[in-house]
Amino acid sequence: MRIRRLFERSGFDDLVILDELCSGTNPSEGEEIAQLVISLLYRLSPQAFITTHFLEFAARLAKHPPVPGLEFLQVELDERLRPLYQFVPAWRRPRSRRRPPSGLASRGKPWRP
Secondary structure, eight states: HHHHHHHHHTTTOOOOEEEEETTSOHHHHHHHHHHHHHHHHHHHHOEEEEEEEEEEHHHHHSSSHHHSSSEEEEEOOOTTOOOOOOOOOOOOOOSSSSSSOOOOESSOOOOOO
């Protein structure tokens, strides 16, 4: 229902932030819903930032973007795998399976804090 409201209220050039879209679903359903949302958001042309814990899904999207302009950022980690609270462009494999970085997909220019 909340996703439906997002599409009813969003328009061109709006800012949309979705944190852990589909986190309560099983991975295959969550990935399908996330891909559909990304494709539909593209039609509205907002500036969108979507965090995900589906890192393999994000890697597939990075290789085969479903929409033009899809970019990926991830949280930069130090040598002890602690977050540095900065985002770095591009997709890189997590250094550790224990604590993988959060993926962040954005349409448009990379976000800089």
